[in-house]
Amino acid sequence: MEAFPDNCAVIVKKTWLFISPFGLAAALSGAIFVERGTKNNMDVLQKVVDNIHKKKCRVWFFPEGTRKLSGKNIHVEEPMLPFKMGAFNIAVLAQIPVVPVVFSSQDKFFSYADKMFKPGRIVASILPPISTSSLTLEDVPRLTDKVRTMMIEEFKRISE
Numbered sequence: 662m663e664a665f666p667d668n669c670a671v672i673v674k675k676t677w678l679f680i681s682p683f684g685l686a687a688a689l690s691g692a693i694f695v696e697r698g699t700k701n702n703m704d705v706l707q708k709v710v711d712n713i714h715k716k717k718c719r720v721w722f723f724p725e726g727t728r729k730l731s732g733k734n735i736h737v738e739e740p741m742l743p744f745k746m747g748a749f750n751i752a753v754l755a756q757i758p759v760v761p762v763v764f765s766s767q768d769k770f771f772s773y774a775d776k777m778f779k780p781g782r783i784v785a786s787i788l789p790p791i792s793t794s795s796l797t798l799e800d801v802p803r804l805t806d807k808v809r810t811m812m813i814e815e816f817k818r819i820s821e
Contacts, residue, residue: 669719672709672748693720706747710755720757722748724809740766740816741809749805753798758790763812766820784819788812 671687675694678684688694693712695705713720724744752759763786770781788811796804 669721671721706750706754709751713755724748739813741813744805744809746801746805749801753793753796753801756794758792759808760790761788761808761812763815786815786819788815
């Protein structure tokens with residue numbers, strides 16, 4: 662958690678709360694837990710937005726979720742999976758900017774097949790904030806695609 666900016670929280674599925682020791686560490690670090698798969702997703706989103714405003718915190722999202730492209734026999738043309746829209750829904754509802762953070766490929770120093778690291782370097786790139794102040798939930802698919810496209814372009818640039 663030392664790598665997080667001050668007053669920054671991670672959004673975590675509530676089921677992770679019960680997975681020790683990660684759940685305890687997440688709770689102690691100020692994570693915001695969400696109940697996924699509920700009947701009314703808007704209520705869940707609004708609770709997260711209220712929590713963000715109440716804590717006056719920044720939020721760290723992983724728009725691909727816990728899914729990964731890496732693994733056996735995976736051949737894709739793009740380095741990122743399609744983004745889930747929850748983070749973008751929250752940003753629009755909370756009227757907070759999206760600040761994309763991109764990490765370069767780890768392929769040069771991590772072998773998925775052998776599950777082994779070797780010395781290497783990873784580059785982090787923080788892109789300019791994208792305002793959501795004039796956006797509505799109808800704009801979320803376009804916002805999501807725009808951010809993903811920007812992040813893929815940056816990923817390719819810094820991974821060369």
